[in-house]
Amino acid sequence: MLSYIVHRILIMVPTLIAISIVIFTIINLPPGNYFTTYIAELQGSGETTDLAKIQFLEKEYGFDRPLWQQYLYWAGGLLHGDLGYSFSYDMPVDKVVGDRMLLTAIVSITTIIFTYLVAFPIGIYSATHQYSLSDHLLTLLGFLGLATPSFLLALVLLYFSNVYLGISIGGLMDPKYLDQPWSWGKVLSLMAHMWIPVIVIGSAGTAAMIRRLRANLLDELQKQYVVTARAKGLHPLRALFKYPLRMALNPFISDIGSLLPQVISGAAIVSVVMSLPTTGPMLLSALRSQDMYLAGSFLMFMAFLTVVGVFVSDLALALLDPRIRLQAGRRQ
Amino acid sequence: MSDLTFAPKPPYGPAEDAVEPLAHYVSTAPYDPYAVERMTPAQERFYVASQWRMVWWKLQRHRVAVAAGVILLAMYLGITVCEFLAPYGVDTRNTDFIYAPPQPVHIFYQGRVVEPFVFGFDYRLDMKRLERIYTPDLKKRQTLRFFCHGDGYKFWGLFPGDLHLACPAKGGQLFLLGTDRLGRDLMSRMIYGARVSLTVGLVGVAVSLTLGIVIGGIAGYYGGWTDILIQRAMEVIQSFPHLPLWMALSAILPVSWSPILVYFGITLILGMIDWPHLGRAVRSKLLALREEDFCTAAVLMGARPVRIIGRHLLPSFTSHLIASATLMIPGMILGETALSFLGLGVRPPMTSWGVLLSDAQNINVVALYPWLMAPVATVIVAVLAFNFFGDGLRDAADPYH
Numbered sequence: 181m182l183s184y185i186v187h188r189i190l191i192m193v194p195t196l197i198a199i200s201i202v203i204f205t206i207i208n209l210p211p212g213n214y215f216t217t218y219i220a221e222l223q224g225s226g227e228t229t230d231l232a233k234i235q236f237l238e239k240e241y242g243f244d245r246p247l248w249q250q251y252l253y254w255a256g257g258l259l260h261g262d263l264g265y266s267f268s269y270d271m272p273v274d275k276v277v278g279d280r281m282l283l284t285a286i287v288s289i290t291t292i293i294f295t296y297l298v299a300f301p302i303g304i305y306s307a308t309h310q311y312s313l314s315d316h317l318l319t320l321l322g323f324l325g326l327a328t329p330s331f332l333l334a335l336v337l338l339y340f341s342n343v344y345l346g347i348s349i350g351g352l353m354d355p356k357y358l359d360q361p362w363s364w365g366k367v368l369s370l371m372a373h374m375w376i377p378v379i380v381i382g383s384a385g386t387a388a389m390i391r392r393l394r395a396n397l398l399d400e401l402q403k404q405y406v407v408t409a410r411a412k413g414l415h416p417l418r419a420l421f422k423y424p425l426r427m428a429l430n431p432f433i434s435d436i437g438s439l440l441p442q443v444i445s446g447a448a449i450v451s452v453v454m455s456l457p458t459t460g461p462m463l464l465s466a467l468r469s470q471d472m473y474l475a476g477s478f479l480m481f482m483a484f485l486t487v488v489g490v491f492v493s494d495l496a497l498a499l500l501d502p503r504i505r506l507q508a509g510r511r512q
Numbered sequence: 513m514s515d516l517t518f519a520p521k522p523p524y525g526p527a528e529d530a531v532e533p534l535a536h537y538v539s540t541a542p543y544d545p546y547a548v549e550r551m552t553p554a555q556e557r558f559y560v561a562s563q564w565r566m567v568w569w570k571l572q573r574h575r576v577a578v579a580a581g582v583i584l585l586a587m588y589l590g591i592t593v594c595e596f597l598a599p600y601g602v603d604t605r606n607t608d609f610i611y612a613p614p615q616p617v618h619i620f621y622q623g624r625v626v627e628p629f630v631f632g633f634d635y636r637l638d639m640k641r642l643e644r645i646y647t648p649d650l651k652k653r654q655t656l657r658f659f660c661h662g663d664g665y666k667f668w669g670l671f672p673g674d675l676h677l678a679c680p681a682k683g684g685q686l687f688l689l690g691t692d693r694l695g696r697d698l699m700s701r702m703i704y705g706a707r708v709s710l711t712v713g714l715v716g717v718a719v720s721l722t723l724g725i726v727i728g729g730i731a732g733y734y735g736g737w738t739d740i741l742i743q744r745a746m747e748v749i750q751s752f753p754h755l756p757l758w759m760a761l762s763a764i765l766p767v768s769w770s771p772i773l774v775y776f777g778i779t780l781i782l783g784m785i786d787w788p789h790l791g792r793a794v795r796s797k798l799l800a801l802r803e804e805d806f807c808t809a810a811v812l813m814g815a816r817p818v819r820i821i822g823r824h825l826l827p828s829f830t831s832h833l834i835a836s837a838t839l840m841i842p843g844m845i846l847g848e849t850a851l852s853f854l855g856l857g858v859r860p861p862m863t864s865w866g867v868l869l870s871d872a873q874n875i876n877v878v879a880l881y882p883w884l885m886a887p888v889a890t891v892i893v894a895v896l897a898f899n900f901f902g903d904g905l906r907d908a909a910d911p912y913h
Binding site for chain 2: 206210331338343438445
């Protein structure tokens with residue numbers, strides 16, 4: 181098991197380095213940098229610019245150095261928690277970001293838990309009641325969940341909860357808790373506000389998960405050992421839970437790899453619509469104003485969350501399935 | 513099981529009651545030793561059918577997939593003639609009818625069946641709430657005209673014309689899905705928007721198909737270090753949340769680009785991020801097929817790699833590739849919609865369903881002008897149709913099963 185963990189970590193590090201290079205390339209692709217945009221903007225509005233100050237800043241943040249040095253400076257900063265400097269907010273990125281990254285992580289993880297809690301029973305039910313009316317209905321519902329753009333679902337849910345429940349649920353917490361230190365009341369307020377984004381972001385993933393679990397379980401249930409178990413008079417529930425379900429569970433865990441990017445993608449756009457204090461809206465504005473360190477930190481954080489999530493899911497899978505952990509050990 | 517019951521057998525030997533033996537029968541037909549193996553014409557047709565014909569037969573049996581295919585075909589035929597289908601031009605402003613609600617088409621008038629018509633509007637400005645109030649005027653019956661001359665347009669931007677499938681009555685209106693904040697007919701704009709929204713997926717998939725086949729093919733055929741490097745690269749791209757990456761890439765498209773360049777930029781971006789999925793499929797299929805006997809036979813006969821890949825390997829999994837490519841289109845349509853909704857995708861004056869939906873960005877719209885969300889219905893239909901059609905194709909792709 182230990183060798184498996186080491187093996188996975190050894191894979192994870194180059195992946196993160198490659199991702200950081202990709203992100204750095206992307207944020208450097210647009211011609212010019214924040215300062216050239218800024219100068220053009222100021223000159224466009226007829227204001228005079230303090231060129232000396234800008235030159236000083238450019239030098240300070242290494243814009244005059246070759247790209248690979250800029251990258252090393254940026255990546256080195258990331259390693260000890262220095263996320264760089266946000267030029268549009270005129271303060272360090274970690275100050276600008278504040279709670280946003282933590283909240284993004286909370287929303288994403290809650291969404292995944294929600295996905296599992298919903299998809300698990302429904303998937304089993306659908307597979308054991310194949311082609312029943314409720315199975316067809318659930319399949320239809322799942323397809324609709326897959327096909328509806330999440331941002332519109334968010335709008336409609338916002339509207340209905342406003343009209344019928346009489347609560348305003350934009351944002352992630354009561355305005356009075358914003359910029360406050362964490363307290364019990366803040367946590368409760370967060371929970372009361374979080375259910376809509378969680379449902380909206382999770383709908384597509386849940387639908388996909390139900391379909392996959394159903395297909396896997398159906399494949400497994402047709403195998404001969406299950407037929408034998410049934411024929412010998414094993415209790416139907418036991419004949420379901422003892423082996424077939426455990427076999428069908430594998431993709432359930434390993435799917436975090438595809439579920440997590442999907443959830444983070446969904447969260448990015450839903451949070452713009454619902455103005456959640458997460459990374460999505462700020463990423464959008466940072467991209468628009470070419471605030472490269474801010475945008476880069478957000479992208480890096482999202483990728484980091486994904487990679488770590490996949491790592492955790494691989495560990496869980498290895499714990500669950502001895503075949504994987506033994507095979508990986510042998511390969512080394 | 514009843515024929516397996518053990519009835520007592522009659523004893524062998526001379527029968528007690530001797531019966532007249534049957535007359536000896538000899539067939540005069542010529543002896544044909546292959547009579548048993550001969551096939552009926554239907555069977556023969558099945559066994560000599562090409563793979564594509566069998567895929568087609570199997571697909572036809574999949575009812576839902578056929579229905580989805582028909583819907584898709586209709587949609588794609590529609591976008592070739594959207595100037596003719598749309599009652600108004602894409603940018604025609606009806607300044608007297610801003611935020612007008614949809615007008616339903618009626619065929620019953622005072623208990624009689626009449627030609628299709630809509631009711632005209634009574635318009636009043638509520639100064640207290642600053643709200644435009646439109647009420648259908650039951651006296652103004654406006655009969656629709658068909659195959660009529662209406663707003664002028666340039667067909668495909670080339671040939672001038674003004675023929676429409678349906679037009680409002682002279683001096684009347686025909687807002688089947690209402691109008692937006694500039695008084696533009698939403699129905700017409702949705703028909704024009706389909707041109708961008710539906711082709712984005714096709715072009716994007718063409719891009720990722722090319723990338724996937726080339727890069728996945730290289731990894732699968734050469735193996736070794738190349739394979740490991742390409743696999744890692746694909747993992748890196750796949751482990752990245754797509755939407756933020758799309759956002760970042762489309763944010764760097766220069767503002768000075770023309771809408772048509774932006775459109776191609778967006779499709780390129782959509783395709784560039786999605787190819788690892790196809791690349792993986794190509795690679796694993798190549799690895800498996802490389803070991804097949806027919807491939808070894810080709811190698812022994814002296815075929816070159818290009819011929820082996822092109823003539824023997826590719827055709828064996830083209831149908832699978834097409835099926836997985838079809839299943840990728842809905843993701844791209846949704847991606848374009850999301851990007852345009854955020855204002856990072858296709859830019860006006862070009863219209864797509866996402867651009868139209870960006871008018872419905874806040875909760876007020878849902879409350880006051882819910883018809884502005886109509887484009888989402890076409891998005892859902894297109895995405896579902898592609899999903900069902902792709903599922904059917906995937907099942908049919910392996911006709912020997």
